[in-house]
Amino acid sequence: MTKTSDSVDRPLGREAFEARLRAIGDERYHDKHPFHAMLHNGGCTPMQVRAWVINRYYYQSRIPMKDAAFMSRCADPDLRRMWRSRIEDHDGGVEEGGGIRRWLKLAEAVGLDPHYVASERGILPATTFAVDAYVRFVRDMPLLDAVASSLTELFAPKIHSERIEGLLKHYDFANDASLSYFRKRLTEAPKDVAFGLRYVLDTATTAERQAAAAAALTFKTNVLWAQLDALHSAYVEPGRIPPGAWNGTEGLLDVQARDVA
């Protein structure tokens, strides 16, 4: 969070400021991480795909808590109304579930016991540190910063499209059912981010606020990048799995047992 020159200057115009925010994605979004490329071009082993699913579950599971933390600080019913659908999207109803349950469908498709994944055992500590930092950022920082940190969704449709295409092409487990999480996000995320972007452009009316919003978005790209770095470090050769983290054997579905059940 270095002080940038424009923090003492006049604010950027609306279009220039949006371009500045988008440039952060061009430089730092996790679609630039080598693990992303490995995953999408079929270079991941089953163990690496599973490690990604186990760890990314922790992120998914904390998103509605993050959104509730945000709403707990909004005095404006209009803002809460706009935000509420994010929690609904992830949790859904008792019967049909939402994004989290769709993630567990993916877990099952890659051969993981969804109960094991949902138990949060075996998650890399670095994953929990990064994700928890995000939840606390949204709980503690000014509302503008909190909304700005959600703007990584500006860059998400591209990564989700690449994921669907790459996974379908390269992995047997990939089909419409197992990838329903990503397909659903293709319609959910643009609605959320359109509102978030408008809020940030409307609210960041000084150079100082623009710098804070850019720093918040940068922080969020770090949260995402650190998660792929931790996966890469633990599970890509040579691989250093930290003590206590998933070692590739726990929580596997016993397919035979399932077939006869």
Place this chain on the structure above:
Amino acid sequence: MTKTSDSVDRPLGREAFEARLRAIGDERYHDKHPFHAMLHNGGCTPMQVRAWVINRYYYQSRIPMKDAAFMSRCADPDLRRMWRSRIEDHDGGVEEGGGIRRWLKLAEAVGLDPHYVASERGILPATTFAVDAYVRFVRDMPLLDAVASSLTELFAPKIHSERIEGLLKHYDFANDASLSYFRKRLTEAPKDVAFGLRYVLDTATTAERQAAAAAALTFKTNVLWAQLDALHSAYVEPGRIPPGAWNGTEGLLDVQARDVA
């Protein structure tokens, strides 16, 4: 934090419980991490040593904040009195400074501008996520868990001795002045940890509390391990330095300029 069988059983006796805590160090303390071995056997490049100094500074700088967070929750003056010296050890007085200033002496000895290191620029995001998680753990969790998380100091004298010996043997920058941080910790840490261990053994009188204390100490070993993992991932070949993190060129001391000053 898995539920262990003894959490529904009788508590361990005092000696057996202490042995359980020490076993966590045997299995998970960061002296088992390959970066530790590289550092102490002379296998680190100057850039790797500097990256370690820059990132470990962030940990050092947060320790007194962590201790203040702890004391802010202690209603007992005796407990606060016992704890106060930790802040004194790290901050010292205006003139002579304390552990943090000694760390900056080490930074200077390895060729880093101490102002750059103290600016906290270039620190790996994963370092800040892990360290901030520790400060917040101590701020949010029961006092027993907070004290138990400090018990990694049980294992610190060994690592500090190894550091002094290994660094003196292998690196030109190492001498009594540059390593004063570690030498000082050899006398400070045992006093702190003797109190902390007694507090934990006295307070964890049920199996459930013993499990919580063990989980807290495990959490802290994860905080330390994740920091070395992030360093290894970023700065050991092949090395993936995250966007915005120190790239080996910023903050270097211009020795010639210093010599003529």
